[in-house]
Amino acid sequence: MNRHAPTAVRPVVTGVGVLSAAGEGTTALAEAVVHGKAAFGPVTRFDVSARRTTRAALLPEPRPLADAVLAAVGQACRSAGLDPADPDGGPPVLLALHSDRHTRATLAEVSTGTTARWGGPGVLRGYTGACVAAGTAVADAARLVASGRRSRVLVAAGHLVEPGVFAAFDAGRALARDGELRPFSTGRSGTLLGDAAVAVLVEAEPEAERRGAPVLARLAGWGRTGDAHHVCRPEPAGDGVARAIGAALDRAGIAPEEVDYVNANGTGSTLSDHAEALALRRVFGEHTDRLPVSSSKAVHGHALEASALLELVVTIGALTDGLLPVNAGWLGPDPEIGLDLVLDGPRTARPRYALTLNSAFGGANTALLVAAR
Numbered sequence: 389m390n391r392h393a394p395t396a397v398r399p400v401v402t403g404v405g406v407l408s409a410a411g412e413g414t415t416a417l418a419e420a421v422v423h424g425k426a427a428f429g430p431v432t433r434f435d436v437s438a439r440r441t442t443r444a445a446l447l448p449e450p451r452p453l454a455d456a457v458l459a460a461v462g463q464a465c466r467s468a469g470l471d472p473a474d475p476d477g478g479p480p481v482l483l484a485l486h487s488d489r490h491t492r493a494t495l496a497e498v499s500t501g502t503t504a505r506w507g508g509p510g511v512l513r514g515y516t517g518a519c520v521a522a523g524t525a526v527a528d529a530a531r532l533v534a535s536g537r538r539s540r541v542l543v544a545a546g547h548l549v550e551p552g553v554f555a556a557f558d559a560g561r562a563l564a565r566d567g568e569l570r571p572f573s574t575g576r577s578g579t580l581l582g583d584a585a586v587a588v589l590v591e592a593e594p595e596a597e598r599r600g601a602p603v604l605a606r607l608a609g610w611g612r613t614g615d616a617h618h619v620c621r622p623e624p625a626g627d628g629v630a631r632a633i634g635a636a637l638d639r640a641g642i643a644p645e646e647v648d649y650v651n652a653n654g655t656g657s658t659l660s661d662h663a664e665a666l667a668l669r670r671v672f673g674e675h676t677d678r679l680p681v682s683s684s685k686a687v688h689g690h691a692l693e694a695s696a697l698l699e700l701v702v703t704i705g706a707l708t709d710g711l712l713p714v715n716a717g718w719l720g721p722d723p724e725i726g727l728d729l730v731l732d733g734p735r736t737a738r739p740r741y742a743l744t745l746n747s748a749f750g751g752a753n754t755a756l757l758v759a760a761r
Contacts, residue, residue, distance in 0.1 A: 403589035411448060431443060573718050622659055
């Protein structure tokens with residue numbers, strides 16, 4: 389039984405914007421992920437000579453974080469057909485960023501820049517909840533729209549690879565020793581960091597229809613859970629991930645067998661990938677054997693607070709283009725994983741529903757379920 393009350397309004401995605409190591413815009417990102425063209429290279433932004441790992445996925449054109457986020461916002465608003473002179477005003481912004489000494493200044497710059505160009509109140513709320521920050525923001529945006537409290541909400545996120553975080557991940561032996569991110573593969577040895585600036589416009593379906601805006605996908609369900617298991621290790625059986633997926637399916641009112649693709653968290657960590665595979669098996673049962681899975685992190689890297697939004701854009705692209713992203717970095721099967729991974733090349737499919745999953749240190753998990761338009 390569906391435990392969630394029906395939503396008053398269906399939230400849809402009408403605009404996306406993205407800057408990633410693959411380039412600027414969704415076309416460059418889609419080309420990279422569907423063909424498994426990993427964007428990792430030597431880190432030249434700061435000195436990594438003393439680090440165990442020296443590679444990351446960096447923007448081709450370096451720029452300040454606020455500038456990158458505003459560029460993504462501009463892409464999203466233009467693709468959604470927003471008019472800066474709209475008397476209804478621009479959308480409020482939910483912004484996910486890494487928490488450091490620059491956060492307050494970046495929030496202010498993005499808020500001021502968005503208001504100046506697109507109107508509206510600027511940044512309504514900031515999210516710094518590690519690798520589920522943007523997923524949490526999307527869930528909040530969907531809830532605000534579905535409840536009728538907002539007609540549209542702009543979710544934005546940004547992460548640039550910086551020396552402090554890089555050093556912390558390297559010292560914690562979280563980064564891949566061989567410089568390749570290999571989700572779910574035998575021989576995987578960790579993750580690799582990546583740059584990203586992303587924006588997604590979430591809008592009430594009737595409002596999108598009124599404006600004649602393009603509907604890229606529908607946010608059909610979302611789930612958020614916490615493991616409270618360990619400060620950095622995942623709950624071994626994937627309980628929190630499974631519960632987040634279940635909540636998203638429950639909210640959408642669909643059966644597990646109706647999901648046709650999963651863009652997994654897939655960080656390349658031995659423990660995390662194993663726990664996630666167990667979570668998928670727990671939710672989907674025998675359907676797991678026929679459920680295509682891949683982690684696009686193998687191409688664009690782990691963008692931390694921006695990851696969930698970047699991977700939502702990838703997942704929407706799989707729905708609209710009919711090509712499932714490749715699980716790159718593959719060396720061979722891990723007998724403890726047992727997933728139907730998309731390997732060797734893009735898989736042609738027409739998913740009705742697709743999931744994108746994210747997990748963070750501390751045991752936080754998000755699941756976003758998107759439906760084809």
